[in-house]
Amino acid sequence: MDETIVHAYGVVTANEPLGRFPPGIADTRVWVFDAERLAAIVSLLPVEGFGAREWEQNAENLRWLAPVARRHHEVLQHASANVAVVPLRLPSLYGSVESLADTLRSASDRLEHELYRIQGKREWAVKVYRTAKEESSTGGAGSTTGRDYLLARSRDLSSRSKAREQLQNQVREIHDALGDVSAEHLRSRPQDAALSGRKEQMLLNGAYLVSHADEVRFLGLAAEIADSSLPSGLLVEVSGPWPAYNFTGEAEATTTAVIR
Amino acid sequence: MSNAMESWSNEQVALVDLIDRVIGGGVVIAGDVVIGVAGVDLVYLGLQLVLAPAHEVEQSVAAGRRPA
Numbered sequence: 571m572d573e574t575i576v577h578a579y580g581v582v583t584a585n586e587p588l589g590r591f592p593p594g595i596a597d598t599r600v601w602v603f604d605a606e607r608l609a610a611i612v613s614l615l616p617v618e619g620f621g622a623r624e625w626e627q628n629a630e631n632l633r634w635l636a637p638v639a640r641r642h643h644e645v646l647q648h649a650s651a652n653v654a655v656v657p658l659r660l661p662s663l664y665g666s667v668e669s670l671a672d673t674l675r676s677a678s679d680r681l682e683h684e685l686y687r688i689q690g691k692r693e694w695a696v697k698v699y700r701t702a703k704e705e706s707s708t709g710g711a712g713s714t715t716g717r718d719y720l721l722a723r724s725r726d727l728s729s730r731s732k733a734r735e736q737l738q739n740q741v742r743e744i745h746d747a748l749g750d751v752s753a754e755h756l757r758s759r760p761q762d763a764a765l766s767g768r769k770e771q772m773l774l775n776g777a778y779l780v781s782h783a784d785e786v787r788f789l790g791l792a793a794e795i796a797d798s799s800l801p802s803g804l805l806v807e808v809s810g811p812w813p814a815y816n817f818t819g820e821a822e823a824t825t826t827a828v829i830r
Numbered sequence: 831m832s833n834a835m836e837s838w839s840n841e842q843v844a845l846v847d848l849i850d851r852v853i854g855g856g857v858v859i860a861g862d863v864v865i866g867v868a869g870v871d872l873v874y875l876g877l878q879l880v881l882a883p884a885h886e887v888e889q890s891v892a893a894g895r896r897p898a
Binding site for chain 2 (some may be wrong): 580581635636639640643657658659675677678681684695758763766813815816819
């Protein structure tokens with residue numbers, strides 16, 4: 571058999587019912603590997619194709635990375651539908667299940683703390699886009715004198731900066747209101763339109779860790795906000811539940827996401 | 831659910847959201863063959879450069895073959 575490497579998707583409490591997993595990276599079989607109180611969701615990947623060297627060479631190649639990221643996510647999505655799962659950040663490679671077990675043991679305090687943090691909660695994402703274009707500048711058109719032009723121009727700029735400030739406040743209020751119904755919440759940097767493929771400007775890229783008990787309230791509030799914000803040119807999008815990517819790991823990790 | 835609000839269930843997650851999370855979120859536990867810190871930094875740097883046309887790449891990935 572060709573040489574293999576262990577890919578770990580996430581960490582769960584040992585002996586949790588996880589059901590049958592979807593196929594892993596490169597269509598490999600996914601299973602749960604117990605290491606005392608914790609367990610790792612893993613699959614064996616061929617070193618040739620998915621080892622550290624490939625990561626170094628291909629991590630910038632989205633044709634290679636996209637299917638890897640997608641499968642990693644799908645496995646975590648499956649597991650987190652039922653139990654608390656600490657997602658492991660990519661790349662997540664181990665030489666053998668034994669070395670992974672050692673790693674889990676040495677990090678068990680931290681991992682158990684992470685599991686405790688997300689127990690009984692799920693991550694939701696709320697994005698706010700601006701649908702309306704910024705009011706087009708009159709730029710002092712029609713002004714007869716230079717002075718009129720400058721005055722009109724300055725009025726125009728100040729009203730635009732006011733409108734921008736108002737939007738920022740509105741978005742902050744949305745984030746705070748959703749945060750009030752959440753156990754934890756954070757704002758990631760808005761995605762660039764070039765990355766999201768959307769024409770609308772993203773104003774809020776929020777993540778919310780919501781307890782099961784508050785989920786209906788959270789989603790109801792999000793729907794309410796979406797309806798009431800639409801007339802003012804804000805499009806609110808909710809997605810989830812996500813594996814708790816944003817509420818596990820170092821706090822700084824969640825804010826230094828890839829986006830430039 | 832309101833018209834103004836869209837929530838996904840079965841449809842594909844946008845690649846940019848995915849990459850954002852699987853590489854920017856979650857926990858790092860050091861393993862024996864995990865790429866060194868320098869290597870990961872390199873990954874980050876590279877992604878910043880290539881993520882720009884992510885949605886286009888995704889379309890071509892979806893249309894073409896998936897790497898085995």
